[in-house]
Amino acid sequence: MRVAFLGTSPFAVPALRAVAARHEVALVVTQPDRPAGRHAVVTPPPVKTAAVELGLALLQPEKINQEDAIGALRGARPDVLVVAAYGQLLRATVFDLAPHGAINIHASLLPRYRGAAPVGWALIRGETVTGVTTFVIDRGMDTGPMLLARDLCVGADETAGELEPRLAALGAEAIVETLLGLESGGLAPVPQPEGATLAPKLEREDSRIDWTRPAADVHNLVRGTNPWPGAWTMLGEDRAKIHRTALTDIRVGRLLPGTMGPRDAGRLYVACSDRLVEILEIQRNGRARTAGSEFLNGLRPGVAFG
Numbered sequence: 001m002r003v004a005f006l007g008t009s010p011f012a013v014p015a016l017r018a019v020a021a022r023h024e025v026a027l028v029v030t031q032p033d034r035p036a037g038r039h040a041v042v043t044p045p046p047v048k049t050a051a052v053e054l055g056l057a058l059l060q061p062e063k064i065n066q067e068d069a070i071g072a073l074r075g076a077r078p079d080v081l082v083v084a085a086y087g088q089l090l091r092a093t094v095f096d097l098a099p100h101g102a103i104n105i106h107a108s109l110l111p112r113y114r115g116a117a118p119v120g121w122a123l124i125r126g127e128t129v130t131g132v133t134t135f136v137i138d139r140g141m142d143t144g145p146m147l148l149a150r151d152l153c154v155g156a157d158e159t160a161g162e163l164e165p166r167l168a169a170l171g172a173e174a175i176v177e178t179l180l181g182l183e184s185g186g187l188a189p190v191p192q193p194e195g196a197t198l199a200p201k202l203e204r205e206d207s208r209i210d211w212t213r214p215a216a217d218v219h220n221l222v223r224g225t226n227p228w229p230g231a232w233t234m235l236g237e238d239r240a241k242i243h244r245t246a247l248t249d250i251r252v253g254r255l256l257p258g259t260m261g262p263r264d265a266g267r268l269y270v271a272c273s274d275r276l277v278e279i280l281e282i283q284r285n286g287r288a289r290t291a292g293s294e295f296l297n298g299l300r301p302g303v304a305f306g
Contacts, residue, residue, distance in 0.1 A: 001183055002026050004078035004098070005056075006064070007047045011164055012084035014172035015105055016050050019082055022176060025056050027076040029069070031087055032060045065091045073097060080182065082175060083137065095137045100182050102137040105171040107164065109133060109149055111196035114142035119167060120160045121199035123224030126216065128154050130163070132171040134178040136189045143196075145189030148178045157246070159226040202229055209233045209242065211258035211305060215272040219245050233258075233305045235284070240305075243281035243289055250276040258305040268292030270305050 005016050006029040019025060028051040036043040044052075051058050057076075061069035064086075070093055073081075080100035083090070085107075095102035108118035110133040115121075122130045131151035138144040150170050154163060181187025207225040209218055209232065222231040222245045231242045252271040255261060261269030261276045269276040283289035 001079045001100075001179055002077060003179075004029065004073055004076050004081045005047075005084075006030070006081060006086040006090075006102075007084040008045045008087045009085040010046045011107065011168045011171070012047050012086070012105075013050045014168045015082065015084045015175050016047060017054070018172035018176050019179070020054050020056065023179060025054075026078055027059060027073065028056045029059045029061070029064065029073070029086070032062055064088045065094060070094060070097070080179065082179075084171065084175070090137060092139060103134055103147065103175070103178060103182075104137050104142070104144070105175050106133045106135065106142055107167045107171065108199065109151055110135060110142060110146055111192040111194070113197055113199035115199035116201040118199040119164050120202050120224040120228075121197075123154070123158070123160055123163065124220050125224075126220045128156075130154055130167070132167055132174050134171075134174050135192070143192065145191050147181070147187055147189050148174050150174045157223065157244075159223045159244075161227045204229045204232075207231045209305070211270065212273050215247055215275040215277045218272050218277055219247050235305055236303060239285045241283045241285075241289075242279055243283060244279075246278040246280055248276050248278055252276060256304075260299070260303065260305075263296060263301075266293055266296070268296045268299075 001023045003019055003023045003025050004027045005019060005025050007016060008031045030045050030047040033042050033044045048058060059072050074097055078098045081098050081102035083102050084105040090102060108122060109131045113121050129151050131149060133149045134147045136144040152170055202225060207229045209221060222242050225231045226243055232239055255271035257271055257273055259271050261271060268279040270279060279292040281289050282292055282295050
């Protein structure tokens with residue numbers, strides 16, 4: 001098939017490589033280069049780097065729905081548009097221009113976790129199984145009819161940053177199978193079932209730890225917001241980012257939520273509503289991250305997280 005590929009983030013790169021190995025990719029569309037990192041160095045998106053390496057035609061419009069971008073897509077004469085973590089909403093003038101429409105690779109088992117942050121919210125909600133879904137884009141937010149779904153198990157301590165590459169690899173397999181099914185006529189879209197949930201973009205306030213929640217909820221919040229936006233808490237007058245935690249079976253007893261557990265173990269324990277969690281990696285604002293056991297040595301007795 002002749003494909004126009006729209007993607008930007010690392011999640012889309014395995015899919016681009018897999019599609020390019022089996023089909024004619026007439027055009028790759030990605031976001032413009034943006035400043036990144038502490039020093040705001042202008043950096044190409046990962047899909048651009050992969051497209052250049054593969055020698056593919058490239059387009060980086062500021063807005064995909066403007067006439068010049070639409071004209072370039074139309075001129076590529078694609079049979080299908082493949083979309084993966086592109087980062088802009090497509091209007092009907094874009095997703096209707098190919099005979100097979102626009103097929104999106106979404107990092108959840110639809111209709112659950114429609115939206116911009118399906119991986120993070122699946123972990124925050126404690127899902128033990130997630131996956132990817134290919135579907136036909138329509139005018140709604142991830143509401144189009146489904147083509148193919150593939151699932152995988154989630155590790156109990158797996159973070160969003162660790163899970164996403166596994167989902168990206170699964171998505172690459174799923175889109176190859178989807179395109180094969182469309183080409184042969186053996187795959188037809190079906191409406192999404194009931195039971196939709198939303199996964200909006202994660203904001204910094206979403207990732208503030210509420211120590212009055214059960215320990216499992218705190219642990220899942222840390223996992224789901226690692227690496228972005230990062231779970232955080234106040235520690236006195238300072239903000240501290242919590243990168244990794246571990247669940248324990250230690251009951252809180254009379255400890256109030258946010259207070260430290262026993263220090264004699266040489267581990268940084270903090271009370272939640274039911275059990276203690278162990279903080280494995282922590283980072284005070286403006287400082288390097290450190291192991292919880294090392295961080296504990298610099299804490300004065302009685303300090304609380306909040």
